[in-house]
């Protein structure tokens with residue numbers, strides 16, 4: 297099982313909290329698409345003959361692509377890769393791009409079958425805090441348009457921990473989400489990334505500071521509400537109705553292979569990880585794979601083990617000690633079962649046979665627990 301990630305590096309505007317690679321312009325879209333097709337040709341053997349189960353257009357803002365551009369890219373993928381006929385094809389979209397006409401043409405003229413809409417909040421004041429370009433009304437309209445056009449499989453993003461987002465307002469955000477019967481939610485705590493405009497604005501007192509205690513309260517509310525509404529908390533930031541787990545993100549979490557295309561995109565083939573240059577001009581001008589790659593690292597057993605622990609612990613499948621024994625050897629399995637014991641005793645982890653799964657209480661400390669379980673040196 298494998299996946300293809302395609303990074304579309306254009307946005308209409310840079311949101312203050314964002315640290316993804318993108319440029320606030322659509323000026324070089326046509327030359328970018330030509331470079332992307334070239335990269336696909338050059339890297340057509342990266343996944344060997346693995347069956348590709350998912351293609352994910354991420355960004356940036358993939359909803360800025362035209363129907364023709366999407367179809368050109370997908371036709372090239374079909375020509376070069378071993379695509380599963382039952383392919384999940386996701387398009388990330390901003391609400392202000394999703395008018396009914398556009399969504400209908402995406403439905404009728406492309407094979408896109410899943411939407412990921414960057415809603416972030418159903419309150420205008422939160423969207424203003426985040427410097428988003430759309431309004432709450434546009435977010436609701438976008439969801440309704442996608443549903444009206446006949447897309448059943450969709451997800452939205454909601455951000456919690458925004459200053460001013462009281463627990464009552466967070467409940468309201470979730471109530472609105474549930475009212476649309478959307479089968480998947482990705483929800484993240486607002487993080488102030490280094491060198492972002494938001495960090496600068498907080499420093500200059502133009503934005504209120506993020507309060508960690510508020511984020512934790514929001515996460516607790518999220519876990520309660522999501523359960524009451526029949527969703528599975530299958531990854532720390534992802535929630536779905538049965539049958540609607542993200543096939544694409546599951547590839548990352550289960551350690552399967554993926555090819556990342558476009559500037560800044562990451563790829564993994566089981567032994568090495570590499571990422572492309574995060575520079576649009578350099579990417580467009582590259583006529584050889586080596587020029588597109590910013591860095592490549594061969595992964596040691598220890599790195600692969602650490603990565604497995606870090607990602608699997610965040611999922612509802614948990615960390616499997618038998619898998620560790622089979623893949624990394626008995627020494628790693630012994631190390632793991634010994635180091636996870638204190639967290640079992642503290643009620644942060646539950647054991648189900650060979651699988652070790654975070655409890656709701658443990659999910660509040662997921663990153664810290666994973667750090668303690670990693671092997672260094």
Ligand code: SF4
Pocket residue numbers: 306307309310311314315316318355356357390414
């Ligand atoms: S639209 Fe998305 S990718 Fe673009 S700047 Fe905003 S958060 Fe970042």
